Amino acid sequence: MAPPTSTPTAAPNANTPLEGVRVIDCTQMLSGPFATQLLADMGAEVIKIERPTRGDITRSVGPEIGDSGITAYFASLNRGKQSIELNMASEEGAAALESLAESADVLIENYRPGTMDKWGLGYEDLREVNENLVYCSISGFLEGPYREMPAFDMVVQALGGSMSITGQADGPPARPGIPIGDICAGMYAVIGITTALYNDEGQYIDVPMFEGLVSWLTERAGRTFVTEEPYPRQGTVHPSLAPYRTFETADGWFAVAIGSDDTWTGFCEAIDRPDLADDDRFTVNNDRVANRDALTTELEPIFANRTNDEWFDLFRDQGLPGAPVQNTVDVFEDEHLKESGTLDDLTIDGVDLPFPICPIEFSGSTTRSGHEPPQLGEHTESVLSSVLSADALAAVRSGSEN
Template identity: 35%
Template structure:
């Protein structure tokens, strides 16, 4: 029994930010009913190759992208554009604690599935709306996508090589980080709203905006700007406030060095065979190292280039200097620590071919994360949910299937 096994979530979201939030809740035990279009389902089901699995009965393929954000959920395929479909979703919402949706602002009101409509029959409902720009403001009705928001929200302005270096220019992060962070913030907001409801009995709407989240997550870079009025430069893999804190080229690859204090820097210098650097006025403090960044980095690079990555790791790790390799994904999942921590979960064969997913990073001692079910096939639980929660009979469901209102 997971920590949230007393909760039921109605997930009307697609793609990544909303499904990421509902997957976190599902991992923690909540019952998540994912409402999808009967014909195409969540858009990301078709975002392949690569394909994570194939339904053994229908040969329907499921993309790796979809599988990464939709385990532990029940797929109910309903056409919300049809009045009967709308009534089904309304009835499901009346028995749920939380609704998550990422339609355009006002997009669900035409179906009677907006917050104002649903709270009439379920005043305690927590209704989380995820959009690119929020429910209010001059951009509220614009569509918003992760790449777009990384650019508009400032992340790309501080990501990439400095001007004048090979490959210079702004870059997006290699995963849809803004979507992921918005899913995390949405989850925090949902948990806070549930705590408020526990105290007051009141539900509420949560307005989660990708742009808001991206601006908030600029963190120290945004604070550097607010404090100085200066645009933080792109520094490649270097850190704006700490030196040395970047990658260096070894004789056979790269190594990352992350020095966080003066004691670590002293041990690092000893490991390099240059103990005098730690007492040199140019380098003895982090402020001095920032002022002499280019000089110090050039000196370090000359030394690091003389040995292999593994040799430097052996030398520096014995001195408790924070360092590590730059792994590709094969190396990540082959890493003994990653394997020990169980960061890969393999679901056995069922109605679909077996699928492997990335584990949750949450570790709870009393109510651990559960991996109850693989990402669902489209409409795989429609019949069961309609029978169990709404009391529909076989003939009623078969008629809905015949009319194209649901898929089961």
């Protein structure tokens, strides 16, 4: 890894994995900010470049946190970063970014392909001032017919196959509740960046949302290749395992994941129905899949008689794979999550925001927490004054006000 080029924002002696790495973050919305949030959690100094007066688009996507001027969307992806206002399309702004790039280890951007080149800030331009710069672009698509298409999470989910296999069997395709196209690209960006830093050489990295999401099909793709049929849309039901689905309980829904015949036998004992294990229709997995409807008819009234907590206690006691379906309020009250140490102790304007930080545990270092998201342009003066002359800084400031 290249030697540190700046003073990191982490606390002294924090011993974070990416301590001393400076990242220039020219991203907005979700895919890029998610990547740079992970890098910040691991100790990198992240300098977020934002459009003057408007900033990242998510600064205006509510709800706002109290009267803080910060939205929940923005806060979830930009904690612990520094914000500077810079019009990169202007001559003064481009020159300022070039000066910042001289002191950086990484630059990441997620504009439409060719935008940074148009501003004179592409990889070939900036390697002239910093040959060791790792330059990462998150795009919708690699080179091909779709390269110039605008890419949003919905678009790549539709094209990438994931939407077609999400939803109930008798219903329309559904968009997964998590923006997996954006998050997939953000995670691949972090993999690419940290790999390049490990190799100690400057290079260009192009991370696509579409191709990245297609790579996540894994077993779904394998089944398709073998059967020559589209992977089925079956809600929570697994096409090759049974019982592997959710069941309605007395107060919610409970997910059951029986993945082997031995586990099936133990499950039948635990629910006081050992006769089901001896039933010829359900003895082995292939039989249970073939007789899925009959199996569901047997199990639905059983699950309806107990609460989620009762079922969860039973499954944990018996070592069976299953869990209640928790909503996004429940999960942040989960006893295990609270004790795991992965929640950030953050309060903004009286609102508790226990956002999860990077959940990777290192034996010899730690990740960071407790950092607030920045106000727009909060660090413009402090950051740019370290790389620009007083006249150049004044020119940037004037350009931002116009």
